[in-house]
Amino acid sequence: MPHHHNFDIVEDDEKDVPAKNKCLTCLRTNALTIATVAGVVLGAVLGIILRQTKDEWTERQIMYIGYVGAVFLQMLKSLILPLIVASLVSAIASLDLSLSGKIAARAIAYYLTTTFAAVVLGIVLVVTIKPGAGQSDLESSSSEDTRNTTTVDTLLDLVKNMFPPNLVEACIFQYRTNLVASDENETDIYKFSIETETVQTTNILGLVVASAVVGIAIAQLGDETRTIANIFHNLMALMMKITTWVITLSPVGIMFLVAAEVLEMENIGSVMSSLGMYFATVCIGLLIQGLVVLPLLYVALTRKNPITFVSHLGQAIATAFGTASSSATLPVTIRCLEDKIGVDRRVARFALPIGATINMDGTALYEAVAAIFIAQVRNVSLDFGKLVAISITATAASIGAAGIPQAGLVTMVMVLDTVGLPSEDVSLILAVDWLLDRFRTAINVMGDAFGAAIVDHRSQKELKELTPATPRNSVEENKDMGQQTTDGEKTPEINGGLQEAS
Incomplete structure (x- = not known):
């Protein structure tokens, strides 16, 4: 075997071998x-075979x-609180406020606007198409919410829960209004007595608001809070690793x-x-968001051709x-924007990691x-108040979702809890979730x-x-962008050591 005297020859030889290696990779x-x-x-096969063995299965047997799947769901639920708090505080604390308050404000405003627009688009489509309507064979197995309430009370409860009086209690309970008839003959719900009750479920909205406030304070204080910022960065990395472990168990669950x-x-x-109708509804929504909403917004704000982009x-x-x-995908996206599109590297390396954490339109x-x-x-009816609750919770859930495969399962459980649906119902969509992901x-x-x-365009x-920034299209610089990732790309060192954004 001939000896190789430089890395170029070795790399060429390796490129000749890999048909097998590429398949394995x-x-x-x-x-x-x-x-x-x-x-x-x-x-599905196991379920069908078991159905053939008996005419009827009891609730206990099922x-x-x-x-095992129920245990898996318990593991997913245990990740919700630390994952969302750590990811939000870590992402917001990493904001480079020295870059420019206006640039940061534009990025955050864009991300929140497009995420909320995606939620509204999804709600409009699913309410219009009604892919799950007519399933009388799957009547609700959850306990019906029989409390008396109005849409106004639901909306007011949402706002109140955004500012919990006790953050520790918010990890376990949330408050809601319950209207009680003072007289059996009273039919006007607006004349019922107003009572407040606690529900044993995590007050996610309150924790999201608290996390955002803490993150902003850490970002503004800068060096004074560098230690606590690093704690949240490390906690985020820890939760990403644990989430990866739990998701690895998902096939069995x-x-x-x-x-x-x-x-x-x-x-x-x-x-x-x-x-199938559900799959089509999600795909239609994603196509409209990706091929209509985002390009139109790009054209309106930059007057440039979105097709070229x-x-x-x-x-x-x-x-x-x-x-x-x-x-x-983060390092690849950064390279595309800097090398091919010419986005200022300061904007690309600031906006993309934060966007990869808090801007998840598709999710x-x-x-x-x-x-x-x-x-x-x-067959659970949803009034306007619950639709608003879903929109806010879905937005918050997408912000807190980790950027790893199928991590949306974790936050999906949270959204189901918001409307009082059993978390086990996530199994209804698992058959196509891997592709929609x-x-x-x-x-x-x-x-x-x-x-x-x-x-970048609006912040010139x-x-x-x-x-002054370093040259935009510096390929040599990109070779030194940071540590290697598993797919051979390099992850940039961004925002004071937050190496990987979710």
């Missing part, structure tokens, strides 16, 4: 997706079948959840048809679809659609990229007043 990269699909298929769900169904064909993002979109991870749309779809399947990740990355480009004046 592809399988390793998509191992979780493949295992998840296998879990769904095996769960509970035994789905026990999903298999038993699906098997138990199949045993509960009376008409499998009808449910599969409804699931998207064509330069091809590698990032493909990476997002292939990995289903906005974190893994927000999907969670809103999924929650209402499940409510339709379970890839589509919504691609939209997430597109939204981040459009946002960075818009902020502020950028000129700041310290």
Whole structure:
């Protein structure tokens, strides 16, 4: 075997070998997706086989079948609180306020606007199309919410819960208004006595607001709070690792959840048809968000051609679809914006990591659609107040979702809790979630990229007043962007050591 005297020759030889290696790398990269699909298929097969063995399965027997899946859901629920608090505080504390208050404000305003627009779009589509309507075989297994309340009270409760008097108590309880008839003959609900009751469920909205305030304070104080900022950065990294472990167990949990769900169904064909409508509804929403809403916003604010912009993002979109991870796609997105589109590196390296954490248009749309779809399947009516609650919670959930494959399952449980649906109902959408995860990740990355480009275009004046940036299209610089990621790209060192944004 000839000796190699430089790295170029070695790299060329390695490129000749890899047909097999590329296949193995592809399988390793998509191992979780493949295992998840296998879990769904095996769960469905197991459920169908068990259905054939007995005419009727009791509730206790079905509970035994789905026990492993129930434990998996408990593990997901345990991640909600630390994951959302750590990710929000870490992301907001990483804001480089020295860059320019106006630039930061533009980025945050864009991200919140597009995320909320995606939620509203999803709600409009699912309420209009009604993919889960007519499923009489799946009547609600949850206890009906029989309390008396009005839409106004629901909205007022949302605002009150955003400012909990006790943050420790907010981790366990939230308050809500309950109207009690003072007279049996009284029919006007607005004349009922007003009482306040506590519900044993995490007050997510209150914790989101508290986390945002803490993050902003840390960002403004700068060096004075560097230690506590690093604590939250480390906590975020810790939670990402634990979340990855739990998600790795999802194929097994999903298999038993699906098997138990199949045993509960009376008409499998009808449910599969409804699931197809749900899949189509989410895809239509993602297409409208990615090909209409975001490009129109880009044209309106920059007067540039969005088709050219998207064509330069091809590698990032493909990476997002292939990995289903906005974190893994981050270095590719930064390279596309800096090298191909010419976005100022200061804006790209500020806006994209923050966007990858708090701007998840596709995830927000999907969670809103999924929650209402499940409510339709379970024949649970949703008034305007609950729709508003879903929109706010889905927005908050997408902000707190980790940028790793299928992490939306964690926050999906939170959204279901908001409308009083059992968390086990997440199994209704698992059969197609693995594929939708890839589509919504691609939209997430597109939204981040459009946002960075818009902020760059609108911030030229502020950028000129700041310290001159290094050349925009420096390929050599990109070779030193930081540490290697699993897919061979490099993760930039961003915002004082927050190396990977979710």
